[in-house]
Amino acid sequence: EAGVAQSPRYKIIEKRQSVAFWCNPISGHATLYWYQQILGQGPKLLIQFQNNGVVDDSQLPKDRFSAERLKGVDSTLKIQPAKLEDSAVYLCASSLGAITSTDTQYFGPGTRLTVL
Amino acid sequence: DAKTTQPPSMDCAEGRAANLPCNHSTISGNEYVYWYRQIHSQGPQYIIHGLKNNETNEMASLIITEDRKSSTLILPHATLRDTAVYYCIVSFSSNTGKLIFGQGTTLQVKP
Numbered sequence: 228e229a230g231v232a233q234s235p236r237y238k239i240i241e242k243r244q245s246v247a248f249w250c251n252p253i254s255g256h257a258t259l260y261w262y263q264q265i266l267g268q269g270p271k272l273l274i275q276f277q278n279n280g281v282v283d284d285s286q287l288p289k290d291r292f293s294a295e296r297l298k299g300v301d302s303t304l305k306i307q308p309a310k311l312e313d314s315a316v317y318l319c320a321s322s323l324g325a326i327t328s329t330d331t332q333y334f335g336p337g338t339r340l341t342v343l
Numbered sequence: 344d345a346k347t348t349q350p351p352s353m354d355c356a357e358g359r360a361a362n363l364p365c366n367h368s369t370i371s372g373n374e375y376v377y378w379y380r381q382i383h384s385q386g387p388q389y390i391i392h393g394l395k396n397n398e399t400n401e402m403a404s405l406i407i408t409e410d411r412k413s414s415t416l417i418l419p420h421a422t423l424r425d426t427a428v429y430y431c432i433v434s435f436s437s438n439t440g441k442l443i444f445g446q447g448t449t450l451q452v453k454p
Binding site (some may be wrong): 231239262268269270271272283318320331332333334336337 | 384385386387388389392429441442443444445446447
């Protein structure tokens with residue numbers, strides 16, 4: 228079974244530039260998550276999708292971050308404009324989205340963003 | 344904020360059991376205890392979860408105290424590849440609840 232795919236793996240940009248990350252979840256997984264992990268900290272949830280609808284985006288800085296999940300499969304996370312403090316690893320995860328049972332999340336390898 | 348407390352770091356000798364503690368004194372009756380680990384430069388990996396009873400799978404065992412205020416993850420025969428950050432998380436079913444990661448425990452397995 229293929230895992231969660233993310234691209235690019237690494238990205239270096241100047242502050243105030245824009246950047247986009249792509250995620251392809253495990254086939255058949257209805258729930259998709261984007262996390263931000265700053266060096267030395269645990270991952271922090273940015274946004275959660277159930278199919279193509281947003282379940283939770285309370286921690287997403289909406290003035291500069293946006294995310295979409297068209298057709299309930301792939302997802303993109305965009306930052307525009309980037310700030311120095313956005314330097315982090317951006318992790319995508321997916322899960323089956325089962326309502327009646329606990330639901331394991333499977334993580335991709337992440338995209339390491341450096342903002343100069 | 345994370346609802347768990349873990350020691351920041353631990354060492355373990357290769358081949359010995361690694362016992363990683365976690366305190367979750369404010370856990371509610373229908374919250375599960377999850378363990379994930381993150382090997383350097385990889386995404387987190389699910390290990391095990393439990394509600395009340397002890398659980399075991401091919402990777403580890405989870406021991407939850409009767410009052411559910413603490414738990415221990417046991418890696419029965421640690422190898423160098425088990426060196427990672429281990430996160431203990433309490434959450435409802437993760438379809439509706441968040442996984443709130445704390446700082447975790449950095450486990451160093453030494454030869």
